[in-house]
Amino acid sequence: MKVAGTREVLTLLAVLVTQHSLVTGNSTVVVTHENVQGLIDSNELLLLSFYTEWCRFSKILEPIFEEAAAKIHQKFPEHGRVILGKVNCDKEEVLADQFNIIKYPTIKIVRNGLISNQEYRGQRSLEAFMQFVERELSDPIKEFHSIDELKGAEVGHGIVIGYFISKDHVEYDTYRRVASLMRNDCRFLVGFGDLTKDLRPPGKNALIFRGDPSIPNPKQSYSEYQGNKTSFKDLTAWIDTKCVPVVREVTFANAEELSEEGLPFVLLFYNKQDLGPIQEFKKAIHSQLENETRVNFLTADGELFKHPLYHLGKSPGDLPIIAIDSFIHMYLFPRYEDIHVPGVLKKFIDDLFNGSLHFNFHSTEESDEKSESTIEPTQLPPVVHESKFKELMPSKHRYTLINRSRDEL
Numbered sequence: 184m185k186v187a188g189t190r191e192v193l194t195l196l197a198v199l200v201t202q203h204s205l206v207t208g209n210s211t212v213v214v215t216h217e218n219v220q221g222l223i224d225s226n227e228l229l230l231l232s233f234y235t236e237w238c239r240f241s242k243i244l245e246p247i248f249e250e251a252a253a254k255i256h257q258k259f260p261e262h263g264r265v266i267l268g269k270v271n272c273d274k275e276e277v278l279a280d281q282f283n284i285i286k287y288p289t290i291k292i293v294r295n296g297l298i299s300n301q302e303y304r305g306q307r308s309l310e311a312f313m314q315f316v317e318r319e320l321s322d323p324i325k326e327f328h329s330i331d332e333l334k335g336a337e338v339g340h341g342i343v344i345g346y347f348i349s350k351d352h353v354e355y356d357t358y359r360r361v362a363s364l365m366r367n368d369c370r371f372l373v374g375f376g377d378l379t380k381d382l383r384p385p386g387k388n389a390l391i392f393r394g395d396p397s398i399p400n401p402k403q404s405y406s407e408y409q410g411n412k413t414s415f416k417d418l419t420a421w422i423d424t425k426c427v428p429v430v431r432e433v434t435f436a437n438a439e440e441l442s443e444e445g446l447p448f449v450l451l452f453y454n455k456q457d458l459g460p461i462q463e464f465k466k467a468i469h470s471q472l473e474n475e476t477r478v479n480f481l482t483a484d485g486e487l488f489k490h491p492l493y494h495l496g497k498s499p500g501d502l503p504i505i506a507i508d509s510f511i512h513m514y515l516f517p518r519y520e521d522i523h524v525p526g527v528l529k530k531f532i533d534d535l536f537n538g539s540l541h542f543n544f545h546s547t548e549e550s551d552e553k554s555e556s557t558i559e560p561t562q563l564p565p566v567v568h569e570s571k572f573k574e575l576m577p578s579k580h581r582y583t584l585i586n587r588s589r590d591e592l
């Protein structure tokens with residue numbers, strides 16, 4: 184019998200190796216500093232798991248992530264759609280630095296060639312990964328078929344509406360890519376052809392932003408995009424300023440992400456039956472604190488977040504309530520009504536940063552101990568409690584937290 188040539192043996196080996204990796208189910212791609220850019224450039228969606236061998240949460244995630252990669256590959260086999268990759272941070276320190284990894288495992292998201300600030304923070308289960316990828320790959324833009332559909336606006340979101348000549352217009356392609364990137368920050372709608380003919384200049388497309396109906400003067404925030412509609416960068420910048428509001432709603436789903444931005448929370452706890460305070464809060468911030476960048480302004484459903492409320496000695500009956508959570512302490516804003524008095528909320532925030540809120544905390548403790556109550560009731564310092572929102576930060580029960588110190592160049 185003739186011995187097979189070297190090339191044939193190699194081919195056979197390659198087939199065996201490929202089959203073997205299918206059998207052992209490692210469907211993730213090993214990502215290194217050498218292949219990362221190619222993967223980023225050639226895939227619609229990339230989930231990158233940054234792990235280390237010694238992190239036990241990484242170990243727990245590994246088989247689940249592998250299985251998810253296999254299932255996702257089965258469901259979306261098309262080249263260039265989605266890849267689940269893994270980065271060994273012990274070997275790829277520079278890559279871990281570039282992606283600002285400060286905990287393991289961290290699952291970063293890359294969409295259409297852009298590394299998102301957002302990371303995967305959902306459940307680490309096969310079902311959750313599948314759902315996430317399906318959602319990410321679904322069309323971010325909803326097509327409307329009658330003008331009536333534009334009337335019902337959802338509270339809590341701005342809307343971008345596209346009036347396009349046709350689906351195969353190059354500008355629509357840009358709109359889709361931007362919408363895919365910003366899908367969590369706005370709702371995106373589109374209408375084509377005759378339906379929208381009277382709503383756009385003849386022979387041209389139009390993009391309109393309509394503000395969240397819960398912000399003060401939503402009419403004022405109504406605006407039309409005047410920039411270059413084939414420029415991905417310009418359109419993204421416009422949608423970013425329109426859709427990412429100064430005041431955001433905190434939920435259990437986004438609390439970890441918001442807390443990781445590292446800024447103290449200035450929170451309005453409101454009652455869902457009475458949304459008026461949300462408008463008042465936003466109005467106060469827009470008129471008095473629009474340049475304040477040291478904190479995150481948030482609104483919180485007092486029912487959903489009743490734990491921090493009880494912790495502050497309050498109940499849903501006391502709403503609305505304003506408090507600062509610095510992730511060390513919580514400080515109660517003394518009187519909600521004072522947000523209408525220019526400067527009072529600003530002073531409350533300034534007091535956090537010059538330490539006087541914290542100082543008052545200790546002096547209240549002392550005066551409590553001595554039972555001296557010589558302070559005028561109106562001058563009582565804000566009541567202070569331990570932070571509740573620090574419990575929503577990335578948890579050591581879920582991640583290995585590290586201090587990555589950058590080398591000075």
Ligand SMILES: *[C@@H]1O[C@H](CO)[C@@H](O)[C@H](O)[C@H]1NC(C)=O
Binds near residue numbers: 209213
């Ligand atoms: C599969 O796992 C093996 C062993 O861990 C590794 O050498 C190989 O590169 C992996 N294959 C892929 C496609 O990631």
Ligand SMILES: *[C@@H]1O[C@H](CO)[C@@H](O)[C@H](O)[C@H]1NC(C)=O
Binds near residue numbers: 411412413414
């Ligand atoms: C619009 O943006 C695209 C993509 O960046 C660019 O190629 C084109 O020249 C721009 N058009 C104008 C009129 O600036």
Ligand SMILES: *[C@@H]1O[C@H](CO)[C@@H](O)[C@H](O)[C@H]1NC(C)=O
Binds near residue numbers: 473
């Ligand atoms: C915020 O900054 C802008 C530009 O510096 C200024 O025009 C505006 O008055 C400032 N707003 C407030 C409320 O201080």
Ligand SMILES: *[C@@H]1O[C@H](CO)[C@@H](O)[C@H](O)[C@H]1NC(C)=O
Binds near residue numbers: 533534537538539542
């Ligand atoms: C902090 O600033 C406020 C005014 O914003 C002032 O009343 C207070 O005395 C300051 N406290 C300290 C400790 O500097």
Ligand SMILES: *[C@@H]1O[C@H](CO)[C@@H](O)[C@H](O)[C@H]1NC(C)=O
Binds near residue numbers: 584585586
């Ligand atoms: C990170 O560094 C800070 C300050 O140096 C320290 O207080 C903290 O405990 C460190 N955290 C971890 C997880 O090592």
